[in-house]
Amino acid sequence: MAETLQNLALGFSIALSPVILWYAFVGCVVGTLVGVLPGVGPLAGISLLLPATFGLDATRAIVMLAGIYYGAMYGGSTTSILMRIPGEAASVMTCIDGYAMARKGRAGAALAIAAVGSYVAGTVSVVALMLLAPPLASFALRFGPPEYFALLLLGLLVLAYMSSGSMLKALAMAALGLLLGMIGIDQMTGYFRFAYGVVELGDGIGVVPVAVGLFGLAEILATAGLAAPPQVIKPKLRELLPTRREWRESAAPIGRGTVLGFLIGIVPGSAHIIASFVSYAVERKLAKRPQEFGQGAVAGVAGPESANNAATSGAFVPMLALGVPSGPIPAVMLAAMMVHGVSPGPLLIEQQPELFWGFIASMYVGNVVLLILNLPLVGVFVNLLRVPYPILYPSILAFCILGVYAVNGSVVDVWIMLMMGGLGYLLRKLDFETAPIVLGVVLAPMLEMALRQSLAMSDGQYSIFVARPISATLLGVGLILITLGLRPLVTRGLDWRARLALAEKGDEHP
Amino acid sequence: MLTTDRVAGGALVLLALVVFWESRRLPLGSLRNPGPAYMPVALAAVLLCFGALLVVLAGKAPKLSTVSWTEWRHAVAIFGVCAFAALALERLGFRTTVALSLAFLLLGVERRGLIFSAVFAIAFAAVAFLLFDTLLRVPLPRGPFGI
Numbered sequence: 114m115a116e117t118l119q120n121l122a123l124g125f126s127i128a129l130s131p132v133i134l135w136y137a138f139v140g141c142v143v144g145t146l147v148g149v150l151p152g153v154g155p156l157a158g159i160s161l162l163l164p165a166t167f168g169l170d171a172t173r174a175i176v177m178l179a180g181i182y183y184g185a186m187y188g189g190s191t192t193s194i195l196m197r198i199p200g201e202a203a204s205v206m207t208c209i210d211g212y213a214m215a216r217k218g219r220a221g222a223a224l225a226i227a228a229v230g231s232y233v234a235g236t237v238s239v240v241a242l243m244l245l246a247p248p249l250a251s252f253a254l255r256f257g258p259p260e261y262f263a264l265l266l267l268g269l270l271v272l273a274y275m276s277s278g279s280m281l282k283a284l285a286m287a288a289l290g291l292l293l294g295m296i297g298i299d300q301m302t303g304y305f306r307f308a309y310g311v312v313e314l315g316d317g318i319g320v321v322p323v324a325v326g327l328f329g330l331a332e333i334l335a336t337a338g339l340a341a342p343p344q345v346i347k348p349k350l351r352e353l354l355p356t357r358r359e360w361r362e363s364a365a366p367i368g369r370g371t372v373l374g375f376l377i378g379i380v381p382g383s384a385h386i387i388a389s390f391v392s393y394a395v396e397r398k399l400a401k402r403p404q405e406f407g408q409g410a411v412a413g414v415a416g417p418e419s420a421n422n423a424a425t426s427g428a429f430v431p432m433l434a435l436g437v438p439s440g441p442i443p444a445v446m447l448a449a450m451m452v453h454g455v456s457p458g459p460l461l462i463e464q465q466p467e468l469f470w471g472f473i474a475s476m477y478v479g480n481v482v483l484l485i486l487n488l489p490l491v492g493v494f495v496n497l498l499r500v501p502y503p504i505l506y507p508s509i510l511a512f513c514i515l516g517v518y519a520v521n522g523s524v525v526d527v528w529i530m531l532m533m534g535g536l537g538y539l540l541r542k543l544d545f546e547t548a549p550i551v552l553g554v555v556l557a558p559m560l561e562m563a564l565r566q567s568l569a570m571s572d573g574q575y576s577i578f579v580a581r582p583i584s585a586t587l588l589g590v591g592l593i594l595i596t597l598g599l600r601p602l603v604t605r606g607l608d609w610r611a612r613l614a615l616a617e618k619g620d621e622h623p
Numbered sequence: 624m625l626t627t628d629r630v631a632g633g634a635l636v637l638l639a640l641v642v643f644w645e646s647r648r649l650p651l652g653s654l655r656n657p658g659p660a661y662m663p664v665a666l667a668a669v670l671l672c673f674g675a676l677l678v679v680l681a682g683k684a685p686k687l688s689t690v691s692w693t694e695w696r697h698a699v700a701i702f703g704v705c706a707f708a709a710l711a712l713e714r715l716g717f718r719t720t721v722a723l724s725l726a727f728l729l730l731g732v733e734r735r736g737l738i739f740s741a742v743f744a745i746a747f748a749a750v751a752f753l754l755f756d757t758l759l760r761v762p763l764p765r766g767p768f769g770i
Contacts, residue, residue, distance in 0.1 A: 165759050168759060168761075281676055282677065285632075285635055285670065288670045289635065289638070289670060292638075292663065292666045292667065292670060302658065304649055304650070304659040306660075307645060334698040334702065338693065338694025338696060338698065507724070507728040508725075510701065510704070510705070510724075511724065511747060511748075514705065515755060518712060518717075524709050524710075524713055527709040528709050531702070531705045531706060534705065540631075543628070568655065568656070573655025
């Protein structure tokens with residue numbers, strides 16, 4: 114414990130330096146803007162702004178990108194409450210009661226509760242991250258290629274299991290992502306695979322054009338031709354303070370949302386979306402007056418908002434400690450770290466303590482910055498939504514092209530984004546989730562390398578995966594998940610994933 | 624009956640077959656010692672199974688005819704603009720490409736006024752270039768005459 118506090122002090126000495134504070138602040142502001150804008154979620158936002166960090170050293174760049182990440186999570190709640198448009202997917206549940214509160218004239222209170230809940234959840238879960246990541250990293254030092262292969266496979270299976278809708282469709286998308294990840298030079302033999310003479314494809318297709326195409330461009334393609342968005346409810350500053358009753362009603366949901374969100378965040382999958390869904394369901398179950406849910410229940414805002422922010426920190430645990438991204442957003446963060454020469458994994462904490470602890474401390478600072486930013490400046494952020502969408506989307510499109518090109522200075526990436534945008538648009542229409550594709554693209558080279566190294570270790574014996582206790586356990590858990598996930602194929606009725614899919618479409622309250 | 628899952632499943636099966644065909648140029652290796660084609664072929668086999676299952680189990684999925692395509696004109700225009708940008712970016716430079724793309728979308732697709740579209744497009748391209756290329760030092764392509 115004393116060592117942890119000592120390390121944290123080192124982290125704060127870095128995070129509170131004026132330069133790092135500045136980058137955390139810039140990241141939070143940009144992230145909030147990204148979260149507020151419909152169509153640019155945290156994933157596309159981080160991908161687009163990655164090139165802007167190229168001139169920075171690793172610590173500043175990571176601090177800024179992390180600021181963008183949790184800033185976007187905060188910003189997403191603003192549009193949910195004021196417009197009933199989730200700025201990012203995790204804010205879907207906030208739309209229901211947040212917008213209902215806004216219509217009752219309690220928009221300011223809903224925003225304040227969301228901001229305070231997010232602050233509490235963000236801060237508490239960073240403490241948990243700080244305590245959990247180092248021991249997990251020490252444990253991960255026992256991992257060899259078979260354990261990593263099992264862990265990566267389990268990550269994909271959990272993501273598929275946790276996806277809303279059909280597990281079969283999610284698994285198909287994960288397989289498609291893994292196949293896309295096969296493009297490029299085979300790391301063990303040097304063969305070019307599926308590159309068709311395009312030299313730029315030698316390094317494979319990058320996660321940035323894939324993410325921006327599937328999430329940014331596909332969203333623009335699907336929404337640009339739709340009717341104008343609904344009106345914005347603008348809160349007054351003096352309405353920002355919730356009443357004593359509202360504070361009382363939000364305290365327990367914030368606590369529960371924080372614990373739930375963090376635990377779900379550690380598990381691979383679209384953690385923050387699931388966390389907010391589960392929290393909403395739990396709060397409604399525990400409520401004395403469940404009939405208020407959907408009509409502006411305070412707990413319906415406090416719980417899901419806390420849960421989705423706690424999940425954001427939770428998602429960093431496997432990424433920092435194991436070097437394994439637990440979802441598409443951590444996958445892009447992992448790629449961003451690698452661009453800056455940082456390899457997250459068990460050795461990161463030992464070899465680059467100033468980066469790890471500086472990052473942890475900057476998350477504390479970022480949460481304070483966001484709390485200070487979000488409430489008084491909410492009117493400024495909301496004004497962005499007054500820009501008509503027919504003017505906003507061409508600008509977002511230009512940023513997509515710029516961001517994707519700038520990563521490698523290559524138009525091939527722009528073509529990849531274009532193709533992924535078309536694919537994402539069609540998959541949206543056919544009701545398929547695209548997040549497993551992004552994770553598949555990132556994990557494919559790691560998975561293949563781990564498989565081939567394992568077979569080289571065991572002289573071609575596949576029994577190595579079940580002979581080693583850790584990999585056998587991980588594969589066993591994966592098998593159980595497949596069984597559970599495919600159960601709805603033989604039983605009747607909606608399981609929780611089907612209900613989540615309906616709630617995301619706004620058809621049903623969970 | 625043509626459902627969304629059936630169409631998607633069919634497309635995935637087709638893609639898996641293409642991967643099988645294209646992988647024939649690469650050494651497959653063996654089960655004990657996988658070659659460069661091993662993993663793609665294994666993944667294509669998995670994709671083929673999932674695609675086939677989707678086709679078979681697609682009965683309850685929504686019919687393809689129920690999918691709304693009302694925004695297709697916008698989607699095609701935006702797609703075309705992106706393709707133009709990819710072709711023109713290194714030939715015309717960032718500023719000209721972005722200004723032309725934005726002007727087309729605002730004027731041609733969104734029916735905004737000529738002067739507004741032109742001013743917005745040029746100003747946006749210039750400010751984005753200044754911010755990223757000049758201030759943040761992210762190199763962006765220049766076209767003829769260094770524009």
